[in-house]
Amino acid sequence: MHRLWSATCLLASCGLFSCAATVNPAQQSAQSQAAVRGAVEAGAEHNPQAALHLKMARDQIQQAEQFIAAEENEAALTALQRAEIDAELAVSIARKVRVEQDAALMRSKIAELRTEATVEGAVQ
Amino acid sequence: MKAVSPLVWTIVGAGTVLACSVTQPSAELVDARQAYLRAMESPAAQHEQDELLAAKQALQKAEEAYEGDPGSRSEKHLAYLAERRAQMAEQRGLTTAAEQDQMKTKAEYDALEKQMRKQTEQRLEKSREALGRTTSALAAVQAQLGQAGGKNAELEEKKRQLLAEKENLEKSLAVKGTELEAEREARIKAEKTAAAALASLDKFAQVKADDDETIITLNGSVLFETGKSKLLPAAEERLRAVARALKQQKNRTIQIAGHTDSRGATQMNEKLSLDRAKSVREFLVSHGVKPGMIEAVGRGEAQPVAENGTAEGRANNRRVEIIVRKGT
Numbered sequence: 001m002h003r004l005w006s007a008t009c010l011l012a013s014c015g016l017f018s019c020a021a022t023v024n025p026a027q028q029s030a031q032s033q034a035a036v037r038g039a040v041e042a043g044a045e046h047n048p049q050a051a052l053h054l055k056m057a058r059d060q061i062q063q064a065e066q067f068i069a070a071e072e073n074e075a076a077l078t079a080l081q082r083a084e085i086d087a088e089l090a091v092s093i094a095r096k097v098r099v100e101q102d103a104a105l106m107r108s109k110i111a112e113l114r115t116e117a118t119v120e121g122a123v124q
Numbered sequence: 125m126k127a128v129s130p131l132v133w134t135i136v137g138a139g140t141v142l143a144c145s146v147t148q149p150s151a152e153l154v155d156a157r158q159a160y161l162r163a164m165e166s167p168a169a170q171h172e173q174d175e176l177l178a179a180k181q182a183l184q185k186a187e188e189a190y191e192g193d194p195g196s197r198s199e200k201h202l203a204y205l206a207e208r209r210a211q212m213a214e215q216r217g218l219t220t221a222a223e224q225d226q227m228k229t230k231a232e233y234d235a236l237e238k239q240m241r242k243q244t245e246q247r248l249e250k251s252r253e254a255l256g257r258t259t260s261a262l263a264a265v266q267a268q269l270g271q272a273g274g275k276n277a278e279l280e281e282k283k284r285q286l287l288a289e290k291e292n293l294e295k296s297l298a299v300k301g302t303e304l305e306a307e308r309e310a311r312i313k314a315e316k317t318a319a320a321a322l323a324s325l326d327k328f329a330q331v332k333a334d335d336d337e338t339i340i341t342l343n344g345s346v347l348f349e350t351g352k353s354k355l356l357p358a359a360e361e362r363l364r365a366v367a368r369a370l371k372q373q374k375n376r377t378i379q380i381a382g383h384t385d386s387r388g389a390t391q392m393n394e395k396l397s398l399d400r401a402k403s404v405r406e407f408l409v410s411h412g413v414k415p416g417m418i419e420a421v422g423r424g425e426a427q428p429v430a431e432n433g434t435a436e437g438r439a440n441n442r443r444v445e446i447i448v449r450k451g452t
Contacts, residue, residue, distance in 0.1 A: 045343075046330040048430060048440050055436060078201050085208040092215035099219050103226035104333045105319050106233055111336070112315065113236050 025068050028080040032061055035087035042094040050093035057086040149190055152203035156183055159210035168217025175213035182206035237312075244308070248300055255293045262286040321369035322448070329362065337449045340366060344384075344400070344442030353399035355407060363404065366446060367411035370418075378418040379447040380405045385438035386425045398422025404444050 036057050044050035060083035067076035149157075160183050163169075168176050186202035193199065265283045272279060322331060322338050330341040347359040355363070370378060382397030382404075401420035409415045431437035 048330075051440075052436060078197070081201070082204055082208075085205055085212075089208050089212050089215065092212045092219070096215050096219040096222060099222040099226060101331060101333055103222055103229055105322075106226060106229040108333055108336070109315060109319060110229065110233050110236060113233070113240065116240075116311075 025076040032080045032084040035084045039087045039090035042091045044090035044094040047097045050090045053086045053090040057083040150200045152200045156203040156207040159207045163210040163214040166214045166217045167221035168213045171220035172217045179210040179213045182209040251297045258290045321372045340446040342444045353403050363407050367408045370413045377449050380420045381445045382422045383443050384425050385441040386432040394422050394424035397424050
């Protein structure tokens with residue numbers, strides 16, 4: 001029980017306070033913005049689901065800027081970490097969509113070949 | 125510790141009033157648990173075990189925060205990260221599954237192509253055999269004619285027929301041998317360029333390809349100003365790319381469908397969506413797409429793809445769809 005409690009204190013203080021000493025908002029901000037650029041490059045803007053997470057990422061970066069201005073570093077860091085992971089998720093979704101589209105295109109080509117095969121077969 | 129105490133007091137205070145609510149996990153944690161379960165049941169379980177492990181560890185952190193300090197900001201934050209981690213594992217699993225599907229489909233395509241080529245060769249072989257039979261029949265008739273002293277009218281007629289047949293077979297063989305192959309190669313090449321052209325558009329737009337239709341969705345906000353149907357300069361580059369891809373499509377019909385969100389009067393929205401579709405059509409026609417194969421329709425607010433209750437949803441609903449279908 002004692003161990004659990006001390007672990008909790010450590011975790012709570014790390015999550016909310018002491019990590020500020022290791023990662024500062026400026027570093028995290030650069031990281032989050034890079035993730036957003038990555039999502040844009042992956043085509044996240046063109047799929048509604050990916051675009052939604054990209055927007056969440058951008059909104060949270062904007063929110064973080066307000067927190068930074070108000071010197072609320074903890075809140076800023078939280079928002080920036082969320083922004084980063086949302087942008088990463090947007091990348092994953094955009095990549096999946098691209099691969100699925102490629103597969104669909106290939107299937108449509110097969111269907112076209114099949115139609116042609118039947119037509120030629122009928123002529124023969 | 126000092127900083128944690130106010131939080132603890134808040135929880136104790138709330139606990140005396142609402143004993144149960146304190147121990148309830150946050151909505152974020154509930155979502156994270158569900159996302160993890162979903163990821164476990166997705167193809168990620170088979171393809172992305174590392175990702176799934178990372179998601180599990182993230183969820184454990186959130187669970188620990190919940191056990192130690194229920195309802196804390198830390199719990200909610202860690203749960204948010206855990207939910208995303210699980211969603212990412214799920215998406216990556218789906219990606220790997222789709223990649224494998226694509227490889228399988230590619231193999232199927234190659235096999236089908238090979239089979240078709242083999243069939244063509246078999247048909248050529250049959251034609252050659254038929255020619256061989258006709259040629260020997262012709263030789264036999266000529267031999268008989270020689271014996272009859274060249275005076276048998278019936279045999280003469282048969283000879284003429286066989287000669288004509290031989291000529292026809294030779295002609296058709298030549299056609300099959302050259303044109304068929306050339307045609308097939310040209311078709312494969314054209315198909316490849318056309319498909320690649322449509323696929324390349326996904327840099328500019330959302331492209332959804334089905335067996336017999338491809339839908340290219342362009343977001344309204346990049347094409348038009350609010351309430352206007354005149355194209356924005358920024359839209360032109362995208363539409364030029366669309367025009368380039370559409371010009372390569374043969375035997376297709378193209379429908380341009382305008383859509384709006386639900387704000388404003390229904391009739392106004394119908395008119396606006398039609399005007400916008402017409403603007404896009406005009407642009408495409410002026411950039412080389414045949415006017416006969418392309419029509420513009422206005423769908424107004426009737427076919428939303430997202431919630432009209434949020435700004436994000438409304439933005440997705442304001443769109444122009446370019447639907448490319450097979451047929452004349």
